[in-house]
Amino acid sequence: MRRIKIFDTTLRDGEQSPGVALSPDEKVAIAKQLARLGVDVIEAGFPIASPGDFAAVRRIAEEVEGPTIAALARTAKADIERAAEAIEPAARRRIHTFIATSPVHMEKKLRMTPDEVVEKAVWAVKFARGFVDDVEFSAEDAGRSDPDFLVRIFGEAIAAGATTINIPDTVGYQVPWKFAELVGYIIENTPGADGVDWSVHTHDDLGMAVVNSLAAVRAGATQVECTINGIGERAGNASLEEVVMALYTRRDFFEAETGVNTRELYRTSQLVSRLTGMVVPPNKAIVGRNAFAHESGIHQDGVLKARETYEIMNAEIVGREAAVMVLGKHSGRHAFKKALAELGYEIGDEELKPLFARFKEIADRKKQVTTEDLIALVEDERTRAPEMFKLLDLQVHSGLALTPVATVKVKTPDDEVTEAATGDGPVDAVYKAISRAVGLSPTLERYRIEATTGGTEALGEVMVRLRQGSVVVTGRGIAPDIVESSARAYLDALNKLVSGVGAREAIEAP
Protein backbone atom coordinates (compact mmCIF):
# COMPACT_ATOMS: atom_id res chain seq x y z
CA MET A 1 0.00 0.00 0.00
CA ARG A 2 1.29 3.49 -0.85
CA ARG A 3 0.86 6.03 1.94
CA ILE A 4 -1.00 9.16 0.76
CA LYS A 5 -0.56 12.28 2.89
CA ILE A 6 -3.66 14.31 3.66
CA PHE A 7 -3.00 18.06 3.66
CA ASP A 8 -6.02 19.79 5.13
CA THR A 9 -6.59 23.37 3.99
CA THR A 10 -10.00 23.96 5.61
CA LEU A 11 -8.55 26.81 7.67
CA ARG A 12 -6.91 28.51 4.68
CA ASP A 13 -8.62 27.74 1.34
CA GLY A 14 -11.78 26.59 3.16
CA GLU A 15 -11.97 29.93 4.92
CA GLN A 16 -11.76 31.63 1.52
CA SER A 17 -15.39 30.51 1.01
CA PRO A 18 -17.46 33.65 0.56
CA GLY A 19 -19.15 34.54 3.85
CA VAL A 20 -16.84 32.54 6.10
CA ALA A 21 -14.60 34.22 8.69
CA LEU A 22 -13.39 32.15 11.61
CA SER A 23 -12.11 33.64 14.85
CA PRO A 24 -8.75 32.43 16.22
CA ASP A 25 -10.63 30.42 18.91
CA GLU A 26 -12.76 28.72 16.27
CA LYS A 27 -9.70 27.97 14.14
CA VAL A 28 -7.92 26.42 17.10
CA ALA A 29 -10.98 24.26 17.85
CA ILE A 30 -11.08 23.01 14.26
CA ALA A 31 -7.31 22.44 14.16
CA LYS A 32 -7.49 20.32 17.32
CA GLN A 33 -10.23 18.22 15.76
CA LEU A 34 -8.18 17.89 12.55
CA ALA A 35 -5.31 16.58 14.69
CA ARG A 36 -7.69 14.00 16.23
CA LEU A 37 -8.79 13.13 12.70
CA GLY A 38 -5.17 12.31 11.91
CA VAL A 39 -4.43 14.56 8.93
CA ASP A 40 -0.72 14.87 8.08
CA VAL A 41 -0.62 18.61 7.46
CA ILE A 42 -2.85 21.45 8.64
CA GLU A 43 -2.58 24.57 6.50
CA ALA A 44 -3.50 26.92 9.32
CA GLY A 45 -3.74 30.15 7.34
CA PHE A 46 -2.11 32.93 5.33
CA PRO A 47 -0.39 34.96 8.07
CA ILE A 48 0.31 38.08 5.96
CA ALA A 49 -3.41 38.37 5.23
CA SER A 50 -4.39 39.93 8.57
CA PRO A 51 -3.35 40.20 12.23
CA GLY A 52 -6.21 37.80 13.08
CA ASP A 53 -4.96 35.19 10.64
CA PHE A 54 -1.41 35.55 11.97
CA ALA A 55 -2.69 35.14 15.56
CA ALA A 56 -4.71 32.05 14.64
CA VAL A 57 -1.77 30.37 12.89
CA ARG A 58 0.50 31.21 15.80
CA ARG A 59 -1.93 29.75 18.37
CA ILE A 60 -2.39 26.60 16.31
CA ALA A 61 1.40 26.26 16.10
CA GLU A 62 1.57 26.62 19.88
CA GLU A 63 -1.40 24.46 20.86
CA VAL A 64 -1.95 21.73 18.28
CA GLU A 65 0.18 18.63 18.43
CA GLY A 66 0.64 15.94 15.84
CA PRO A 67 0.28 17.22 12.29
CA THR A 68 2.73 19.50 10.50
CA ILE A 69 1.53 23.10 10.69
CA ALA A 70 1.80 24.93 7.38
CA ALA A 71 1.40 28.61 6.54
CA LEU A 72 0.88 30.10 3.10
CA ALA A 73 3.08 32.83 1.60
CA ARG A 74 3.41 34.47 -1.78
CA THR A 75 6.91 34.51 -3.21
CA ALA A 76 7.44 37.71 -1.26
CA LYS A 77 9.90 38.44 1.53
CA ALA A 78 7.34 39.88 3.96
CA ASP A 79 4.93 36.98 3.39
CA ILE A 80 7.59 34.34 4.04
CA GLU A 81 8.93 36.11 7.12
CA ARG A 82 5.43 36.45 8.55
CA ALA A 83 4.65 32.79 7.81
CA ALA A 84 7.92 31.66 9.44
CA GLU A 85 7.18 33.74 12.53
CA ALA A 86 3.64 32.38 12.84
CA ILE A 87 4.55 28.69 12.68
CA GLU A 88 7.74 29.03 14.69
CA PRO A 89 6.40 27.30 17.88
CA ALA A 90 5.21 24.16 16.03
CA ALA A 91 7.16 20.93 16.42
CA ARG A 92 6.69 20.24 12.69
CA ARG A 93 6.34 23.25 10.44
CA ARG A 94 6.09 23.98 6.76
CA ILE A 95 6.21 27.13 4.67
CA HIS A 96 4.02 26.86 1.59
CA THR A 97 5.02 29.37 -1.05
CA PHE A 98 3.35 29.78 -4.42
CA ILE A 99 3.39 31.71 -7.66
CA ALA A 100 1.19 31.44 -10.74
CA THR A 101 2.53 29.71 -13.87
CA SER A 102 -0.29 29.84 -16.43
CA PRO A 103 0.17 32.27 -19.34
CA VAL A 104 -2.91 34.29 -18.38
CA HIS A 105 -1.84 34.65 -14.75
CA MET A 106 1.77 35.47 -15.53
CA GLU A 107 0.94 38.01 -18.21
CA LYS A 108 -2.26 39.62 -16.93
CA LYS A 109 -2.06 39.26 -13.15
CA LEU A 110 1.60 39.12 -12.19
CA ARG A 111 2.78 41.04 -15.25
CA MET A 112 5.95 38.99 -15.23
CA THR A 113 7.76 36.96 -17.85
CA PRO A 114 8.10 33.19 -17.36
CA ASP A 115 11.81 33.66 -16.61
CA GLU A 116 11.01 36.19 -13.89
CA VAL A 117 8.47 33.80 -12.40
CA VAL A 118 11.03 30.99 -12.25
CA GLU A 119 13.57 33.33 -10.70
CA LYS A 120 11.06 34.47 -8.04
CA ALA A 121 10.05 30.91 -7.24
CA VAL A 122 13.65 29.79 -6.79
CA TRP A 123 14.40 32.80 -4.62
CA ALA A 124 11.31 32.17 -2.44
CA VAL A 125 12.05 28.49 -1.90
CA LYS A 126 15.65 29.26 -0.89
CA PHE A 127 14.52 32.09 1.39
CA ALA A 128 11.90 29.84 3.05
CA ARG A 129 14.48 27.10 3.51
CA GLY A 130 16.41 29.61 5.63
CA PHE A 131 13.60 29.24 8.22
CA VAL A 132 12.41 25.63 7.90
CA ASP A 133 13.48 22.32 6.37
CA ASP A 134 10.02 21.62 5.02
CA VAL A 135 9.07 23.87 2.10
CA GLU A 136 6.20 23.32 -0.28
CA PHE A 137 6.15 25.05 -3.64
CA SER A 138 2.91 25.45 -5.63
CA ALA A 139 2.52 26.51 -9.23
CA GLU A 140 -0.78 28.35 -9.03
CA ASP A 141 -3.10 27.56 -11.99
CA ALA A 142 -0.93 24.59 -12.97
CA GLY A 143 -4.09 23.10 -14.48
CA ARG A 144 -3.88 25.71 -17.25
CA SER A 145 -0.08 25.90 -17.44
CA ASP A 146 2.27 24.57 -20.08
CA PRO A 147 3.44 21.09 -18.90
CA ASP A 148 7.04 21.72 -19.98
CA PHE A 149 7.15 25.03 -18.18
CA LEU A 150 5.90 23.23 -15.07
CA VAL A 151 8.65 20.62 -15.45
CA ARG A 152 11.18 23.45 -15.66
CA ILE A 153 9.95 25.47 -12.67
CA PHE A 154 9.43 22.38 -10.49
CA GLY A 155 12.92 21.09 -11.31
CA GLU A 156 14.38 24.43 -10.29
CA ALA A 157 12.25 24.58 -7.11
CA ILE A 158 13.44 21.11 -6.10
CA ALA A 159 17.05 22.11 -6.75
CA ALA A 160 16.44 25.19 -4.57
CA GLY A 161 15.30 22.99 -1.69
CA ALA A 162 11.54 22.43 -2.04
CA THR A 163 10.47 19.19 -0.33
CA THR A 164 6.88 19.06 -1.61
CA ILE A 165 5.75 20.13 -5.05
CA ASN A 166 2.10 20.97 -5.50
CA ILE A 167 0.19 20.88 -8.79
CA PRO A 168 -2.96 22.94 -8.23
CA ASP A 169 -5.94 22.99 -10.54
CA THR A 170 -6.72 26.43 -9.16
CA VAL A 171 -9.78 27.16 -11.28
CA GLY A 172 -11.21 23.63 -11.48
CA TYR A 173 -10.62 23.40 -15.23
CA GLN A 174 -9.19 19.91 -15.39
CA VAL A 175 -10.88 16.60 -16.19
CA PRO A 176 -9.59 13.36 -14.63
CA TRP A 177 -8.00 11.82 -17.74
CA LYS A 178 -6.11 15.00 -18.67
CA PHE A 179 -5.14 15.76 -15.09
CA ALA A 180 -3.75 12.26 -14.55
CA GLU A 181 -1.81 12.67 -17.79
CA LEU A 182 -0.41 16.03 -16.65
CA VAL A 183 0.58 14.77 -13.19
CA GLY A 184 2.16 11.63 -14.64
CA TYR A 185 4.09 13.65 -17.22
CA ILE A 186 5.44 16.07 -14.64
CA ILE A 187 6.53 13.36 -12.20
CA GLU A 188 8.18 11.40 -14.96
CA ASN A 189 10.08 14.33 -16.42
CA THR A 190 11.00 16.62 -13.54
CA PRO A 191 14.63 16.32 -12.40
CA GLY A 192 14.79 15.31 -8.74
CA ALA A 193 11.18 14.07 -8.74
CA ASP A 194 12.02 11.02 -6.65
CA GLY A 195 13.17 13.03 -3.66
CA VAL A 196 9.98 15.01 -3.03
CA ASP A 197 6.32 14.57 -2.22
CA TRP A 198 3.98 15.24 -5.15
CA SER A 199 0.85 17.05 -4.13
CA VAL A 200 -2.38 18.00 -5.87
CA HIS A 201 -4.86 20.71 -4.96
CA THR A 202 -8.09 20.62 -6.93
CA HIS A 203 -11.13 22.87 -7.13
CA ASP A 204 -14.72 21.93 -7.82
CA ASP A 205 -15.81 24.41 -10.49
CA LEU A 206 -16.89 21.55 -12.78
CA GLY A 207 -17.74 19.21 -9.89
CA MET A 208 -14.57 17.21 -10.47
CA ALA A 209 -12.30 18.19 -7.58
CA VAL A 210 -12.43 14.80 -5.85
CA VAL A 211 -12.20 12.69 -8.97
CA ASN A 212 -9.30 14.79 -10.29
CA SER A 213 -7.42 14.29 -7.01
CA LEU A 214 -8.07 10.56 -7.15
CA ALA A 215 -6.91 10.38 -10.76
CA ALA A 216 -3.74 12.18 -9.69
CA VAL A 217 -3.15 9.63 -6.93
CA ARG A 218 -3.32 6.91 -9.57
CA ALA A 219 -0.80 8.90 -11.61
CA GLY A 220 1.68 9.08 -8.73
CA ALA A 221 0.64 11.95 -6.42
CA THR A 222 1.56 11.26 -2.79
CA GLN A 223 -0.30 14.14 -1.12
CA VAL A 224 -3.85 15.42 -1.57
CA GLU A 225 -4.88 18.91 -0.45
CA CYS A 226 -8.50 19.04 0.56
CA THR A 227 -11.04 20.57 2.92
CA ILE A 228 -13.70 19.28 5.26
CA ASN A 229 -17.11 19.30 3.55
CA GLY A 230 -15.33 20.47 0.39
CA ILE A 231 -15.62 24.13 1.39
CA GLY A 232 -13.36 26.65 -0.30
CA GLU A 233 -12.99 29.44 -2.82
CA ARG A 234 -15.95 29.58 -5.28
CA ALA A 235 -17.38 26.05 -5.73
CA GLY A 236 -14.93 24.73 -3.16
CA ASN A 237 -12.07 22.27 -2.92
CA ALA A 238 -11.82 18.50 -3.01
CA SER A 239 -13.77 17.19 -0.04
CA LEU A 240 -11.47 15.50 2.45
CA GLU A 241 -14.04 12.95 3.59
CA GLU A 242 -14.78 11.91 0.01
CA VAL A 243 -11.12 11.56 -0.94
CA VAL A 244 -10.33 9.57 2.20
CA MET A 245 -13.34 7.27 1.94
CA ALA A 246 -12.83 6.69 -1.78
CA LEU A 247 -9.23 5.65 -1.12
CA TYR A 248 -10.36 3.45 1.76
CA THR A 249 -13.41 1.86 0.14
CA ARG A 250 -11.61 1.22 -3.16
CA ARG A 251 -8.21 0.34 -1.67
CA ASP A 252 -8.36 -2.73 -3.90
CA PHE A 253 -8.03 -0.34 -6.84
CA PHE A 254 -5.88 2.50 -5.48
CA GLU A 255 -3.58 0.29 -3.40
CA ALA A 256 -3.10 3.33 -1.20
CA GLU A 257 -3.95 4.32 2.36
CA THR A 258 -4.11 7.48 4.47
CA GLY A 259 -3.42 8.02 8.16
CA VAL A 260 -6.92 9.41 8.76
CA ASN A 261 -9.03 7.99 11.56
CA THR A 262 -12.23 7.72 9.54
CA ARG A 263 -14.37 7.42 12.67
CA GLU A 264 -13.70 11.13 13.32
CA LEU A 265 -14.95 12.25 9.90
CA TYR A 266 -18.58 12.94 10.77
CA ARG A 267 -17.76 14.78 13.98
CA THR A 268 -15.25 16.97 12.12
CA SER A 269 -17.74 17.71 9.38
CA GLN A 270 -20.37 18.76 11.92
CA LEU A 271 -17.93 21.02 13.75
CA VAL A 272 -16.79 22.76 10.56
CA SER A 273 -20.37 23.18 9.38
CA ARG A 274 -21.41 24.67 12.73
CA LEU A 275 -18.49 27.09 13.02
CA THR A 276 -18.42 28.23 9.39
CA GLY A 277 -22.21 28.39 9.05
CA MET A 278 -21.92 26.44 5.79
CA VAL A 279 -24.75 23.93 5.77
CA VAL A 280 -23.94 20.41 4.54
CA PRO A 281 -26.40 19.46 1.76
CA PRO A 282 -28.51 16.42 2.79
CA ASN A 283 -27.31 14.40 -0.19
CA LYS A 284 -23.60 15.16 0.35
CA ALA A 285 -21.54 11.96 0.19
CA ILE A 286 -20.26 10.57 3.52
CA VAL A 287 -21.46 13.40 5.78
CA GLY A 288 -24.87 14.48 4.40
CA ARG A 289 -27.99 13.65 6.41
CA ASN A 290 -29.19 11.19 3.77
CA ALA A 291 -25.83 9.60 2.95
CA PHE A 292 -26.68 6.47 4.93
CA ALA A 293 -30.49 6.60 4.84
CA HIS A 294 -32.71 4.30 2.79
CA GLU A 295 -36.19 5.40 1.81
CA SER A 296 -37.39 3.13 -0.94
CA GLY A 297 -39.00 -0.22 -0.30
CA ILE A 298 -36.82 -2.29 -2.60
CA HIS A 299 -33.64 -0.87 -1.07
CA GLN A 300 -34.96 -1.19 2.48
CA ASP A 301 -35.93 -4.80 1.88
CA GLY A 302 -32.44 -5.49 0.45
CA VAL A 303 -30.65 -3.82 3.38
CA LEU A 304 -32.80 -5.69 5.90
CA LYS A 305 -31.86 -8.96 4.25
CA ALA A 306 -28.17 -8.13 3.72
CA ARG A 307 -26.72 -4.69 4.35
CA GLU A 308 -24.19 -4.89 1.55
CA THR A 309 -26.96 -5.03 -1.07
CA TYR A 310 -27.17 -1.24 -0.97
CA GLU A 311 -24.31 -0.12 1.30
CA ILE A 312 -20.69 0.12 0.20
CA MET A 313 -19.56 1.47 3.58
CA ASN A 314 -20.79 1.09 7.11
CA ALA A 315 -22.02 4.32 8.60
CA GLU A 316 -20.10 3.49 11.80
CA ILE A 317 -16.79 3.64 9.99
CA VAL A 318 -17.22 7.37 9.38
CA GLY A 319 -18.42 7.92 12.93
CA ARG A 320 -22.16 7.92 12.28
CA GLU A 321 -24.99 5.82 13.61
CA ALA A 322 -25.91 2.75 11.61
CA ALA A 323 -27.85 3.33 8.41
CA VAL A 324 -31.37 4.54 8.99
CA MET A 325 -34.59 3.51 7.31
CA VAL A 326 -36.69 6.53 6.50
CA LEU A 327 -40.35 5.71 6.08
CA GLY A 328 -41.96 7.57 3.23
CA LYS A 329 -44.12 7.08 0.17
CA HIS A 330 -41.52 4.80 -1.46
CA SER A 331 -41.22 2.41 1.48
CA GLY A 332 -42.43 -1.16 1.36
CA ARG A 333 -44.01 -3.70 3.73
CA HIS A 334 -40.72 -5.15 5.01
CA ALA A 335 -39.40 -1.84 6.32
CA PHE A 336 -42.83 -0.82 7.62
CA LYS A 337 -43.24 -4.06 9.55
CA LYS A 338 -39.68 -3.83 10.92
CA ALA A 339 -40.28 -0.26 12.11
CA LEU A 340 -43.44 -1.38 13.91
CA ALA A 341 -41.63 -4.36 15.44
CA GLU A 342 -38.94 -2.00 16.76
CA LEU A 343 -41.72 -0.05 18.45
CA GLY A 344 -42.91 -3.28 20.11
CA TYR A 345 -45.91 -3.99 17.86
CA GLU A 346 -46.34 -7.61 16.80
CA ILE A 347 -48.25 -7.24 13.57
CA GLY A 348 -49.75 -10.25 11.80
CA ASP A 349 -50.37 -10.32 8.05
CA GLU A 350 -54.08 -9.58 8.43
CA GLU A 351 -53.49 -6.53 10.56
CA LEU A 352 -50.64 -5.37 8.34
CA LYS A 353 -52.83 -4.94 5.25
CA PRO A 354 -55.10 -2.06 6.40
CA LEU A 355 -52.28 -0.49 8.41
CA PHE A 356 -49.97 -0.48 5.40
CA ALA A 357 -52.71 0.94 3.18
CA ARG A 358 -53.27 3.83 5.60
CA PHE A 359 -49.53 4.33 5.96
CA LYS A 360 -49.23 4.75 2.16
CA GLU A 361 -52.15 7.20 2.14
CA ILE A 362 -50.44 9.31 4.79
CA ALA A 363 -47.00 9.00 3.21
CA ASP A 364 -48.42 10.27 -0.08
CA ARG A 365 -49.30 13.50 1.65
CA LYS A 366 -46.41 13.80 4.10
CA LYS A 367 -42.70 13.85 3.28
CA GLN A 368 -41.63 11.57 6.11
CA VAL A 369 -43.60 9.34 8.45
CA THR A 370 -42.15 9.54 11.94
CA THR A 371 -42.13 7.12 14.88
CA GLU A 372 -44.86 9.17 16.57
CA ASP A 373 -46.96 8.98 13.42
CA LEU A 374 -46.59 5.18 13.39
CA ILE A 375 -47.68 4.85 17.00
CA ALA A 376 -50.71 7.03 16.38
CA LEU A 377 -51.53 5.03 13.25
CA VAL A 378 -51.44 1.65 15.00
CA GLU A 379 -53.32 2.85 18.07
CA ASP A 380 -55.92 4.48 15.85
CA GLU A 381 -56.39 1.33 13.80
CA ARG A 382 -56.50 -0.95 16.83
CA THR A 383 -59.21 1.02 18.62
CA ARG A 384 -61.28 1.48 15.50
CA ALA A 385 -64.92 0.33 15.51
CA PRO A 386 -66.50 -1.39 12.46
CA GLU A 387 -66.99 1.30 9.84
CA MET A 388 -70.75 1.80 9.54
CA PHE A 389 -70.06 5.36 8.43
CA LYS A 390 -67.12 6.13 6.23
CA LEU A 391 -65.79 9.49 5.11
CA LEU A 392 -65.69 9.61 1.30
CA ASP A 393 -65.09 13.30 0.70
CA LEU A 394 -64.73 16.53 2.54
CA GLN A 395 -64.61 20.16 1.43
CA VAL A 396 -64.40 23.21 3.64
CA HIS A 397 -64.48 26.89 2.82
CA SER A 398 -63.42 29.29 5.49
CA GLY A 399 -61.62 32.58 5.80
CA LEU A 400 -61.56 35.82 7.76
CA ALA A 401 -64.64 37.26 6.10
CA LEU A 402 -66.46 33.97 5.38
CA THR A 403 -68.90 31.89 7.38
CA PRO A 404 -67.27 28.46 7.38
CA VAL A 405 -69.19 25.99 5.26
CA ALA A 406 -68.47 22.28 5.00
CA THR A 407 -69.69 19.68 2.53
CA VAL A 408 -69.21 16.01 3.37
CA LYS A 409 -69.87 12.79 1.54
CA VAL A 410 -70.39 9.86 3.90
CA LYS A 411 -70.99 6.20 3.12
CA THR A 412 -73.76 4.86 5.38
CA PRO A 413 -74.92 1.20 5.53
CA ASP A 414 -77.61 1.95 2.90
CA ASP A 415 -76.34 4.82 0.82
CA GLU A 416 -73.82 7.54 0.05
CA VAL A 417 -75.05 10.79 1.56
CA THR A 418 -73.83 14.30 0.78
CA GLU A 419 -74.67 17.09 3.23
CA ALA A 420 -73.52 20.64 3.83
CA ALA A 421 -73.65 22.89 6.86
CA THR A 422 -72.30 26.16 8.16
CA GLY A 423 -70.68 26.46 11.57
CA ASP A 424 -68.80 28.68 13.98
CA GLY A 425 -65.55 27.32 12.63
CA PRO A 426 -64.52 24.78 9.99
CA VAL A 427 -64.61 21.86 12.45
CA ASP A 428 -68.03 22.88 13.77
CA ALA A 429 -69.32 23.07 10.18
CA VAL A 430 -67.90 19.62 9.39
CA TYR A 431 -69.45 18.07 12.52
CA LYS A 432 -72.84 19.54 11.73
CA ALA A 433 -72.67 18.28 8.13
CA ILE A 434 -71.69 14.77 9.31
CA SER A 435 -74.48 14.75 11.91
CA ARG A 436 -76.97 15.55 9.17
CA ALA A 437 -75.54 12.86 6.89
CA VAL A 438 -75.73 10.08 9.47
CA GLY A 439 -78.86 11.29 11.29
CA LEU A 440 -77.19 11.42 14.73
CA SER A 441 -76.36 14.48 16.81
CA PRO A 442 -74.75 13.45 20.07
CA THR A 443 -73.24 16.00 22.42
CA LEU A 444 -69.59 16.80 21.81
CA GLU A 445 -68.24 16.69 25.34
CA ARG A 446 -64.56 17.04 24.58
CA TYR A 447 -62.35 17.88 21.62
CA ARG A 448 -58.56 17.74 21.80
CA ILE A 449 -55.98 18.16 19.04
CA GLU A 450 -52.26 17.42 19.12
CA ALA A 451 -49.46 17.37 16.60
CA THR A 452 -47.70 14.00 16.57
CA THR A 453 -44.35 15.76 16.09
CA GLY A 454 -43.10 19.34 15.88
CA GLY A 455 -43.26 21.36 12.69
CA THR A 456 -45.97 22.12 10.20
CA GLU A 457 -45.31 18.72 8.61
CA ALA A 458 -46.76 16.89 11.63
CA LEU A 459 -49.82 14.69 11.57
CA GLY A 460 -52.73 16.19 13.50
CA GLU A 461 -54.22 13.74 15.99
CA VAL A 462 -57.73 14.56 17.20
CA MET A 463 -59.58 12.93 20.12
CA VAL A 464 -63.26 13.57 20.72
CA ARG A 465 -65.67 12.41 23.40
CA LEU A 466 -69.35 12.12 22.44
CA ARG A 467 -72.32 11.46 24.64
CA GLN A 468 -75.74 10.21 23.73
CA GLY A 469 -78.03 9.74 26.69
CA SER A 470 -76.00 7.88 29.26
CA VAL A 471 -73.57 6.35 26.71
CA VAL A 472 -70.11 7.83 26.21
CA VAL A 473 -67.60 7.04 23.46
CA THR A 474 -64.24 8.43 22.43
CA GLY A 475 -63.00 8.62 18.88
CA ARG A 476 -59.60 9.30 17.35
CA GLY A 477 -58.53 10.45 13.96
CA ILE A 478 -55.18 11.24 12.44
CA ALA A 479 -54.31 12.89 9.17
CA PRO A 480 -51.89 15.52 7.87
CA ASP A 481 -54.89 17.91 7.56
CA ILE A 482 -56.37 18.82 10.96
CA VAL A 483 -59.92 19.31 9.61
CA GLU A 484 -59.75 15.83 8.13
CA SER A 485 -58.46 14.35 11.40
CA SER A 486 -61.31 16.11 13.19
CA ALA A 487 -63.82 14.54 10.79
CA ARG A 488 -62.23 11.10 11.17
CA ALA A 489 -62.28 11.33 14.96
CA TYR A 490 -65.95 12.29 14.94
CA LEU A 491 -66.90 9.46 12.58
CA ASP A 492 -64.83 7.00 14.64
CA ALA A 493 -66.81 7.99 17.74
CA LEU A 494 -70.12 7.76 15.85
CA ASN A 495 -69.19 4.26 14.65
CA LYS A 496 -68.52 3.27 18.25
CA LEU A 497 -71.79 4.74 19.32
CA VAL A 498 -73.83 2.75 16.82
CA SER A 499 -71.81 -0.49 17.12
CA GLY A 500 -71.35 -0.33 20.88
CA VAL A 501 -67.60 -1.07 20.53
CA GLY A 502 -65.75 0.86 23.23
CA ALA A 503 -68.97 2.47 24.47
CA ARG A 504 -69.39 2.94 28.21
CA GLU A 505 -71.91 4.32 30.67
CA ALA A 506 -71.31 7.90 31.66
CA ILE A 507 -70.28 8.41 35.25
CA GLU A 508 -72.56 11.13 36.53
CA ALA A 509 -71.11 13.66 38.90
CA PRO A 510 -72.72 13.28 42.37
Ligand SMILES: CC(=O)SCCNC(=O)CCNC(=O)[C@H](O)C(C)(C)COP(=O)(O)OP(=O)(O)OC[C@H]1O[C@@H](n2cnc3c(N)ncnc32)[C@H](O)[C@@H]1OP(=O)(O)O
Ligand atom coordinates in the same frame (compact mmCIF):
# COMPACT_ATOMS: atom_id res chain seq x y z
C1 LIG B 1 -5.09 30.48 -5.37
C2 LIG B 1 -5.18 30.99 -4.02
O1 LIG B 1 -6.07 30.66 -3.33
S1 LIG B 1 -3.94 32.02 -3.51
C3 LIG B 1 -4.45 32.58 -1.94
C4 LIG B 1 -5.54 33.55 -2.04
N1 LIG B 1 -5.87 34.04 -0.76
C5 LIG B 1 -5.94 35.32 -0.48
O2 LIG B 1 -5.69 36.18 -1.32
C6 LIG B 1 -6.41 35.67 0.89
C7 LIG B 1 -5.50 36.65 1.61
N2 LIG B 1 -5.15 37.78 0.80
C8 LIG B 1 -5.00 39.03 1.32
O3 LIG B 1 -5.31 39.31 2.46
C9 LIG B 1 -4.43 40.05 0.40
O4 LIG B 1 -4.73 39.74 -0.94
C10 LIG B 1 -2.89 40.14 0.61
C11 LIG B 1 -2.63 40.65 2.02
C12 LIG B 1 -2.22 38.81 0.41
C13 LIG B 1 -2.30 41.12 -0.41
O5 LIG B 1 -3.02 42.31 -0.35
P1 LIG B 1 -2.57 43.58 -1.22
O6 LIG B 1 -1.14 43.87 -0.96
O7 LIG B 1 -3.55 44.64 -0.89
O8 LIG B 1 -2.64 43.11 -2.73
P2 LIG B 1 -3.86 42.59 -3.61
O9 LIG B 1 -4.47 41.44 -2.93
O10 LIG B 1 -4.78 43.70 -3.98
O11 LIG B 1 -3.11 42.11 -4.92
C14 LIG B 1 -2.27 41.01 -4.90
C15 LIG B 1 -0.84 41.38 -5.23
O12 LIG B 1 -0.02 40.23 -5.00
C16 LIG B 1 0.63 39.84 -6.21
N3 LIG B 1 0.77 38.44 -6.21
C17 LIG B 1 -0.19 37.53 -6.39
N4 LIG B 1 0.30 36.31 -6.22
C18 LIG B 1 1.59 36.46 -5.94
C19 LIG B 1 2.60 35.55 -5.64
N5 LIG B 1 2.32 34.26 -5.60
N6 LIG B 1 3.83 36.00 -5.38
C20 LIG B 1 4.07 37.33 -5.39
N7 LIG B 1 3.14 38.24 -5.65
C21 LIG B 1 1.91 37.80 -5.93
C22 LIG B 1 -0.29 40.40 -7.29
O13 LIG B 1 0.34 40.49 -8.53
C23 LIG B 1 -0.63 41.75 -6.69
O14 LIG B 1 0.49 42.54 -6.81
P3 LIG B 1 0.49 44.09 -7.28
O15 LIG B 1 -0.06 44.82 -6.09
O16 LIG B 1 1.90 44.40 -7.54
O17 LIG B 1 -0.38 44.19 -8.48
Ligand SMILES: CC(C)C(=O)C(=O)O
Ligand atom coordinates in the same frame (compact mmCIF):
# COMPACT_ATOMS: atom_id res chain seq x y z
C1 LIG C 1 -2.13 28.46 -3.13
C2 LIG C 1 -2.65 27.44 -4.07
C3 LIG C 1 -2.22 26.07 -3.69
C4 LIG C 1 -4.12 27.45 -4.16
O1 LIG C 1 -4.84 27.61 -3.21
C5 LIG C 1 -4.71 27.18 -5.47
O2 LIG C 1 -3.97 27.17 -6.47
O3 LIG C 1 -5.94 27.01 -5.55
